[in-house]
Amino acid sequence: MAEVAYYTKDGLEKLKEELQQLKTSGRANIAKAIAEARDKGDLSENAEYDAAKEAQGHHETKIAKMEELLANARLLDESKLDTSKVLALSIVKIKNTKNGATMSYQLVSESEADLKSGKISVTSPIAKGLLGKKVGETTEIQVPAGKMEFEILEISR
Known part of the structure; x- marks a missing residue:
């Protein structure tokens, strides 16, 4: 299936x-x-x-x-989705705790992913590490370059 x-x-x-x-x-x-x-x-x-x-x-x-x-x-009806935690279609503003760089990503389906427009696949390592997290939480994510730690600054739709 x-x-x-x-x-x-x-x-x-x-x-x-x-x-x-x-x-x-x-x-x-x-x-x-x-x-x-x-x-x-x-x-x-x-x-x-x-x-x-x-x-x-x-x-x-x-x-x-x-x-x-x-x-x-x-x-997905974006208006009915919870913004208290990171879910599919969330727009997440995160901060790299090591260098202080901030970035925003929208978590979308694999076929909609386009890094240039800030859309990453929910199956990507970063998205998987962010799913379910809330504002203020930090998460350590294993990426190809090693482990990175991000703080969730904001979640929106």
């Missing part, structure tokens, strides 16, 4: 739009490539045709995976 993933409204919409694009223009482009390769003659020795058919298989697999992802996607 597939794992349930929680999404923001925007994240779920992007997922639906990407799936729609794959099903429409993506399939049309693959069909066009197959037709062009077929027009080039003998299919038994046509590497271009084989490559186009293989690309079609990969494309259909991607569509199937996205459909499964959507079937197990759940929309």
